[in-house]
Amino acid sequence: MTVKVFVDANLLFYKLISDLLFDASNLGLIEAHWSEAVIAEYLEHGPRVLNEKRKRDKQAEDLILAQDMIQRKIDLFREHSGFVLVKDYEEVIIPYVALNDKDDTHVLKAAVKSNCSVLLTLDKDFRKISSLADLEIVAKKADDFFCELFDKHEDQMMDVINRTREGVGRQRGGDVDLPVLIGMMKRGCLTALAQKLDHYIAR
Numbered sequence: 046m047t048v049k050v051f052v053d054a055n056l057l058f059y060k061l062i063s064d065l066l067f068d069a070s071n072l073g074l075i076e077a078h079w080s081e082a083v084i085a086e087y088l089e090h091g092p093r094v095l096n097e098k099r100k101r102d103k104q105a106e107d108l109i110l111a112q113d114m115i116q117r118k119i120d121l122f123r124e125h126s127g128f129v130l131v132k133d134y135e136e137v138i139i140p141y142v143a144l145n146d147k148d149d150t151h152v153l154k155a156a157v158k159s160n161c162s163v164l165l166t167l168d169k170d171f172r173k174i175s176s177l178a179d180l181e182i183v184a185k186k187a188d189d190f191f192c193e194l195f196d197k198h199e200d201q202m203m204d205v206i207n208r209t210r211e212g213v214g215r216q217r218g219g220d221v222d223l224p225v226l227i228g229m230m231k232r233g234c235l236t237a238l239a240q241k242l243d244h245y246i247a248r
Contacts, residue, residue, distance in 0.1 A: 047076050048074075048075050048076065048162065048163060049075075049076045050162075050164070051152065051156035051159060052078065052083065052165050053083065054087045054090070055166060055167045055168060057083075057087045058087070058090070058091060058094045060233070062233070062234065062235065063118070065187075065209050066187075067121075067126045067128075068208040068212070069202075070127030071125075071126060072205055077127060078129045079129075079155075080132075080152075088112075088116070088119065091115040092111035095111040096108060096111050129159065131155040131159045134159075135154065137154040140179060149170070149171070152164065152166070153171075153180070153182075156180075156182055157180055161182065162181060162183065164182050164183070164184040165190055166184055166185075166186075168184075188234060188235050191235065191238045192241055195241050203245075206223075210223060213226065226242075227242050227246075
């Protein structure tokens with residue numbers, strides 16, 4: 046059965062994570078959901094995060110370029126990914142949850158509205174909320190989630206990973222082999238998945 050997941054905006058800041066979600070949704074391994082509020086949050090904060098990465102990579106900061114790159118990515122996801130846009134979730138009633146940022150309640154409401162069983166997020170606040178069980182939702186890190194998919198659906202997950210690898214190669218203008226992609230995962234919040242792939246290669 047395809048897993049229904051709601052994608053929090055903070056995952057979109059990480060290119061490799063969002064690429065894997067894009068390919069997993071297109072290949073039917075997951076049914077990914079997002080909302081206009083998630084998109085707006087990504088549009089608001091994405092350029093700053095991208096500029097910070099450019100600065101770390103010793104590239105010139107360029108807010109206009111960053112905004113354009115974020116918008117093009119959103120347009121690509123809207124038109125070509127399997128992401129489902131959740132609508133009319135504002136009136137969903139959820140039990141009180143102890144979130145530090147009350148603005149994040151829109152994420153829970155949209156996840157409930159779309160009947161998702163998994164909320165993918167890097168926000169530790171969500172993962173500490175025991176009352177999510179009452180909503181039949183489990184908050185998970187992308188790394189843990191991808192590892193679970195790999196354990197249950199290894200062949201399909203390798204199809205996803207190889208498609209992502211090919212996409213990264215096209216963007217870089219050359220072939221990217223699996224060890225190179227694993228190295229990128231280790232630097233990009235996917236260390237557990239990278240370890241599984243190391244073992245996969247070693248078999």
